[in-house]
Amino acid sequence: MPQRYATPDEAEAAYYAAFQAADLDAMMDVWLEHPDIVCMHPVGGYLLRGYPAVLEGWLHVFARELDIKLELKHVVRTVTADLAVHSGEEHITRSGDTGVSGIIRVTNVYQRTLDGWRMVQHHASPGPREPHVEAPPDFLSGGGGNRTH
Amino acid sequence: MSHFDTPELAEAAFYDAFERADLDAMRAVWADDKGICCIHPGGERLDGVAAVMDSWASILAGGPVLRFRISDRRVRVSGDLAVHILRENLYVEGALRGVALATNVYRRDESGWHMILHHAAADPSPPRVEPPAPGGIH
Numbered sequence: 001m002p003q004r005y006a007t008p009d010e011a012e013a014a015y016y017a018a019f020q021a022a023d024l025d026a027m028m029d030v031w032l033e034h035p036d037i038v039c040m041h042p043v044g045g046y047l048l049r050g051y052p053a054v055l056e057g058w059l060h061v062f063a064r065e066l067d068i069k070l071e072l073k074h075v076v077r078t079v080t081a082d083l084a085v086h087s088g089e090e091h092i093t094r095s096g097d098t099g100v101s102g103i104i105r106v107t108n109v110y111q112r113t114l115d116g117w118r119m120v121q122h123h124a125s126p127g128p129r130e131p132h133v134e135a136p137p138d139f140l141s142g143g144g145g146n147r148t149h
Numbered sequence: 150m151s152h153f154d155t156p157e158l159a160e161a162a163f164y165d166a167f168e169r170a171d172l173d174a175m176r177a178v179w180a181d182d183k184g185i186c187c188i189h190p191g192g193e194r195l196d197g198v199a200a201v202m203d204s205w206a207s208i209l210a211g212g213p214v215l216r217f218r219i220s221d222r223r224v225r226v227s228g229d230l231a232v233h234i235l236r237e238n239l240y241v242e243g244a245l246r247g248v249a250l251a252t253n254v255y256r257r258d259e260s261g262w263h264m265i266l267h268h269a270a271a272d273p274s275p276p277r278v279e280p281p282a283p284g285g286i287h
Contacts, residue, residue, distance in 0.1 A: 046274045083227035105188050107252045107268045123252045125270030127192040
């Protein structure tokens with residue numbers, strides 16, 4: 001039986017747990033089973049509409065080996081009685097990387113149903129190329145091609 | 150601040166301001182709120198009125214170059230919150246130059262509906278059939 005998510009945050013936590021575990025059943029339990037749901041993956045994806053298309057999209061994602069850690073950060077939340085919009089950054093760390101490997105911009109939308117909150121929309125797109133790599137102030141003006149190592 | 154009676158009117162004003170490169174009109178579309186958020190194609194995210202409007206000042210400084218044709222719009226509304234997803238088909242001088250996917254979010258306050266989020270990114274797989282160019286090209 002489907003689980004109930006009492007809040008948008010609970011649905012979101014279940015979404016990221018399912019993603020990280022590559023658990024298709026758990027993932028599709030988070031989504032509302034409805035023709036109007038929409039999922040946009042960040043690369044190589046399609047604008048997927050409706051439960052069967054969204055399910056197939058996740059099948060493809062999970063068919064690859066996903067040895068990653070995924071954290072949602074800097075979330076801006078807007079919520080009404082029945083609709084919630086969360087916009088944030090997915091920080092992805094690949095196995096073996098010491099720092100964040102990449103950032104995905106994401107807007108997640110949840111809808112309250114008779115059976116709790118469910119995801120109805122996921123819009124993910126690539127973040128900036130080097131999100132947290134900032135050159136030190138003297139990096140460009142240092143001159144002479146000095147290197148510290 | 151402009152008064153938009155529906156999210157659709159606010160959205161029309163957003164794309165109109167973008168096409169006309171009218172910064173004041175663009176400012177009027179957005180909620181005057183530190184919680185607003187704008188993600189342009191390229192991945193930069195801007196939070197708050199100052200950062201968001203600074204970015205529009207830079208973009209619109211290029212002048213009225215782009216024309217938009219919106220397709221595949223899907224609207225969700227609940228009370229004072231509206232979420233639109235759509236394709237932005239971008240034209241320059243009558244030629245389709247790019248397709249972006251956008252999530253636009255509007256909130257109603259005492260002065261009507263205003264944009265609180267614009268998340269736009271290149272469509273990784275735009276439709277193969279090009280929609281007709283806007284503006285009655287013969």
